[in-house]
Amino acid sequence: MNGIAFLRRWFWVWLFGLPLLALAVWGIVDNERLFFATTLNGLTLAALYFLVASGFTLVFGLLRNVNLAHGSLYLLGAYVGWVVGEWSDSWLLAVAAGFLFAALMGLLLQIGVFRYMHGEDLRQTMATIALSIIAADVALWIWGGQIYQFDPPRWIIGSTALPIVGKFATYRLVLLAMAIVIGLALWWFLARTRVGMMIRAGVDDRAMLSASGVNVQMVFAITFAIGAGLAGFAGVVGGTALSIAPGEDTRYLLASLVVVIVGGMGSVSGAALGAVLVGLAEQFGLAYAPTYGVVFTFVIMALVLAFRPHGILGRRT
């Protein structure tokens, strides 16, 4: 009996793990350097996706608000960060400005708009779509259709020699480190601080939290500001790795939606897992099957939706 239960429990792992393991072994034997470089690329892309999606999932978990303007916060944070970076000649100031501006925008949105439509999913969705369209047009009006790139400190943008992989972009390693630090900080904030405790309590039962004398609106506003700030932060950090141009808003909105659907709505660890899966799928697709690689991400999403509609680490609500 125990054996069968064991098999059942690990069924999904066997079903997907073994073929993937076989492919990985083939990949390593075939071209070791390419395999590990692609893995590292996937992980670093995942780091970027995690930064964007963690804010998105945090807001959804607590506020039940699918913020479809999340991508606009990413783009606006990046543009404002670029302006500050150009003016001050400091990349770190640009990162800080991206975070602060998006956080402020998030705060204003929560206090000025979403507070008045609490619990009305459809109205919130329509309002966020409208806001994202307005934001995209305003950005196009101010910054035009040109391509923007940041100017980080010299030591970050070179390449570093790694064992097996060889030369690898230093900045992508920095990106990975940043995502890990932020992930740990988020975990610490949610698990160990008083505000984090309130947020977790709010995720589980909003009414009860409010009844026990906590200022729920305040908790909501803080959460929204942090979530939005993370998007703006990711805007500058991601714009440095890639570039900033009109259309990036919907691109990252879509990426974070996929990540969050795969990982589980409202779960920060789910966002991390989803980001790793999507990032690896994209990079392995590009390296090993460039023509069909784009499909991989959506195959993962379809499988998750079919067998675990609440996401891999999601909970039924």
Next chain:
Amino acid sequence: MTERTRMLIGLLAGAAVATVLSAAAQAQETVKIGLLATLEGPFAAGGQDGMRGAELAVKERNGMAGGKKIEIIKASSDAKPDVAVNATRKLVEQDKVQIMVGPLSGSEGIAVKDYSKSQPGITFINGSSGAQATTLVNPSPNFFRFNTEGAQWMVGLGDYALNDKKYKKMALIAEDYAFPYSQVQGFMAGYCKLGGKVTHKAWVPLGGKDYSSVIAKLPTDVDALLVVLGGSDAVNFLSQYEQAGGDKPMVGGSITVDQTVLNFKGKRRDSLLGTPAAGPMADSIDTPEWKKFVADYKANFKDGFPSPSLFAYVYYINMKAALDGLDAVKGDLSGNQEKYREALKNLKLKTPTGEVTLDENRQAIGPTFITEVAKGADGVFYNKVVKTLPKVDQRLNLPKEEFEKMGLGSRDVPNCP
């Protein structure tokens, strides 16, 4: 209405009919030209500039051609073929235009060419669409294209890379759709024939952004890379390649190192210096005609780009061809525009970059410019002309049999690993 009855009615009805007749005569004095470009979607900025180019051609002759007043009726699409055909239909069937100029992008061009077959009484002239198939596969007798297309734009660059730059072995990275296929064919047809080798081809999705794994896969035993990417794809690839420690020189496509890429907002662009590329125009053509065109563009459009874009230039020459044709027949569009089309076919079009003539499929034979990225005294990057090919035809200057044996460009055609 015959001349006889018209005279009879004129005699009988007097003044009232005279007014009607003069109105009819006035209608004869104007020629309606439909102008279609994308003012929505991904190429909106290019479409707007295309309109500027076409308007410039009309303005140059004070809105008159062949002794008639030119009336322009504009319509917009969003780079989708069905939208382009609907907009063209509206112009032809509702607004009753006699000549059409447009559309902007490749697949739109094929759709409008197919529609033109159902309107034999109207003459269609291309806007800036550059698909090879438009005039090579089932050409339409009343569709004319006075601009060269994607494959023609790259002819001569293969020779330049191999013999001037000494790149014997190259790897290719390009977006996975029709326009880059044509561009790569234009390059490789010459490059392979002269003995060059392209050992690795990476076709990446349009708008892919993160190229790090594609870069990891590039072979290290090549002399240079052929990069046929456009807009932000190009900027992303170039900076990621540099960040990943890549150090191979590059050869670009017609839109890889154009004004939009050279002028991106950021500082890291010195690695682009000296990159060869090719196209139907260049920022610094040293002829009085080109300088006059640029000066006219700047004087007329204060809201335009610092220098006319490829779209402005190509729309300009197609509209100019339409008007030159009208001049040649003195505005005579009678007999299903037979004379007009004959005139267009035989036109020796004077463009700002040189003379353009048409082949038997009504496709342009025109100049191609080989360029290199250079830095001006003011620190601004631009494309310097290093070589000019005055006449390139749609078969890439190859004998007919040889081109037909090769076929149209695709992922695997041509091939020389």
